[in-house]
Amino acid sequence: MRPVIRATLHYLALVVISAIWLIPVYAMLINGFKSNLAVLSTPVLVPPTSFSLSAYHIVFNALERPLLNSLIVVIPTALISTFLGAMGAYFFYTLTYSFSKFLSSLSDFLFSLITLATFIPYQATLIPLTRLVVSMGLLDNYLGIMFAMLIFYIPTGALLMSMFISVVPRSIIEAAKLDGAGDLKIFMKLILPLSLPGFISTLIFIIIEAWNNFFIPLVLVTTPGMRLIPVAVESYTGGYGTIYNETFAAAVIASIIPLAIFIFLGRYFIRGLIALGGGGKGV
Amino acid sequence: MVKIIAKNISKYFKKRNGYVIALDDVSLTVESGARFGILGPSGAGKTTFMRIIAGLEVPTKGELYFDDKLVASNNKIIVPPEDRKIGMVFQTWALYPNLTAFDNIAFPLTNMKLSKEEIRKRVEEIAKILDIGHVLDHYPRELSGGQQQRVALARALVKNPSLLLLDEPFSNLDARMRDSARALVKDVQEKLGVTLIIVSHDPADIFSIADNVGVLVKGKLVQVGRPEDVYNNPVTIEVANLIGEINELEGKVTKEGVIVGNLKFPLDKSYKSERVIVGIRPEDVKFTKDLINDENWILVGKGVVKVIGYQGGMFRITVTPLEGSEDEEIVTYMDHPLKRKEEVLIYVKKGSVKIFET
Structure with missing residues (x-):
């Protein structure tokens, strides 16, 4: 095949895939600007004839509190799980390379267990988790939601960071050992700075996962003032009827923060992934 | 300075089907303050032997002494690497890429509870000897190969080690730089009197630095002697080939x-x-x-x-x-x-x- 034709087909495929991804986003954006009647009476992909900000206005007032709640819960959760996950990943890394065969097998076994734990569906743990949080007296409390999320996201952080940490050249860690540095110092001074792109990738991934987590806040929150954004957005599709233009507007507002994070930190996300293949040169 | 005694050291690596013998019953004594070279083709176990001395690897069998102190024996590390007073220059130099040359050299000192002025004084002292005083605020990626190598050497020497280990330290330098780098290493060693072990596959490294050489072939130490003697009276054609054309x-x-x-x-x-x-x-x-x-x-x-x-x-x-x-x-x-x-x-x-x- 000639290079021109090959490139054309290549780009055509990219355009089609991008379009498939963008159509729902486009629909979500424009329908929030329509009046409720127009949403029901015009096709979903046709832009509004008259722009109205009223839906956004109403929804934003209602979502202000859940947005704030989500930020309060998600940002510390993501930071803590990435940091502790990275520490855990380094711990297992050092165990794997220890001289004791028993310890390195144990480390492999425990790490597999943790990896497996990240695949447990939340729903399966719902009742014991809720009972645990209640017995800690943390139901309907930021700390309770954070605690529950950390249970799931620290292993995720460890799993992702273990990939990024294993890219740091082993000789650097050995040199630091010979220089008399302890593991905490090696972690803080060398591992963390050298796997920073990976750290940011993991952080972004966990922010987005936690932001979209629906079940944990649904179960652990009992008062409307404590609701997180996914639960608040879901409440727009009610049992008795749906106000479509407000639902679309709510969806837009709920996705602004992950979207903004991705736009501003996206290049670090990519850089982290590149570092995986390039021998840690993404620094 | 320290005397290194290796007694019947063997190292096996576990592979899927059985064992790979990296070192086979190696016994060796390196006198205190001596310059010793280990010559061998790639895969002969040179680096493994050096890593065992450094404490980064554990001998499967045999004993390793520093002076009369047992540091490792039969699959056990008795003195961990950080307590062996070793300076090591890795083949890749292993500089910390996120730290400046100054911080790289100062890194071992920061683990010793020294005052800031004391650290600065010692870093500048060693940097002067190695002629890298003007690049101390640069990051490793901003340095030339020769400068990186000297930073690595400075980092190994700044803590006043009893033993300096060099693992193919010149293989990443271009040919023109090598001679001056070799001369520098020898000069610094003479000045500080530290025991030195250099591993290389290049006989030129051995001749220019080492007083004695041990030849490793397939994990076995086949000949030990002065480089000229090994050159003139090699025990096998393999040894003869390793030490010169x-x-x-x-x-x-x-x-x-x-x-x-x-x-x-x-x-x-x-x-x-x-x-x-x-x-x-x-x-x-x-x-x-x-x-x-x-x-x-x-x-x-x-x-x-x-x-x-x-x-x-x-x-x-x-x-x-x-x-x-x-x-x-x-x-x-x-x-x-x-x-x-x-x-x-x-x-x-x-x-x-x-x-x-x-």
Whole structure:
């Protein structure tokens, strides 16, 4: 095949895939600007004839509190799980390379267990988790939601960071050992700075996962003032009827923060992934 | 400074189907303050041996002493690497890429609870010796290869180690830099008096730095001695090849000498096996058109010029015996070229022919 034709087909495929991804986003954006009647009476992909900000206005007032709640819960959760996950990943890394065969097998076994734990569906743990949080007296409390999320996201952080940490050249860690540095110092001074792109990738991934987590806040929150954004957005599709233009507007507002994070930190996300293949040169 | 004693050290690596023997019963003593070289082809276990000394690897069997203190024995590390007072320069130098040259060199000192001024003083002192004072605020990626190597050396030396380990430290430098780097290492070692062990596959490193050399082949320590002695009296053709260029000829032992095609090499003693390998260093060979009247040079026969090369201001001449296999080649260096296909007389220096039983 000639290079021109090959490139054309290549780009055509990219355009089609991008379009498939963008159509729902486009629909979500424009329908929030329509009046409720127009949403029901015009096709979903046709832009509004008259722009109205009223839906956004109403929804934003209602979502202000859940947005704030989500930020309060998600940002510390993501930071803590990435940091502790990275520490855990380094711990297992050092165990794997220890001289004791028993310890390195144990480390492999425990790490597999943790990896497996990240695949447990939340729903399966719902009742014991809720009972645990209640017995800690943390139901309907930021700390309770954070605690529950950390249970799931620290292993995720460890799993992702273990990939990024294993890219740091082993000789650097050995040199630091010979220089008399302890593991905490090696972690803080060398591992963390050298796997920073990976750290940011993991952080972004966990922010987005936690932001979209629906079940944990649904179960652990009992008062409307404590609701997180996914639960608040879901409440727009009610049992008795749906106000479509407000639902679309709510969806837009709920996705602004992950979207903004991705736009501003996206290049670090990519850089982290590149570092995986390039021998840690993404620094 | 410290004396290193290795007693019957073996190292096995577990592989899917059985074990790989990296080191096989290596025993060695390196005197305090000595410069010792370990020479060997890649995969011979050189780096493994050095890592065992450093404490980054544990010997499967055997014991390792620093002076009379046991530091590792039979699959157990007794003194961890950080307590062995070792400075090590890795093959890749392993500089910390996120720290400046200054912080790289200061890193070992920050683990010693020294005051900031004391650290600054010692870093600047060693940087001055190694001539890197002007690049201390640069990051490793902003330094040239030679500077990076000197930063790595400074980092190894700044903590006043008792033992300096160099793992192929010059292989990442270009040829021009190597000689000055070797001289620098030797100078610094002499100044500080630290025990030094260098691992290399390049005999030039060994000759320029080490007083004694141990040759590792397939995990076994096959010869230990002064580099010149190993060069002149290698125990096997492999060792001879490792420590310098040598001509290898397959010959047959007869009463008159060793026969290779039409060439006849003198015998110094009798050999059990009939097939032997004749080894001659290039500098112990002469090709001439006329007879030489010098009893130090022995005529072994006639040959034909096969290849003429030019290298380092000298002509590299390859000659094959007039009769016999074309695969047998003798190489030497001359200050004037010969013609291709020209017939020449082959002389060898008296007492220089090495004969190895196969």
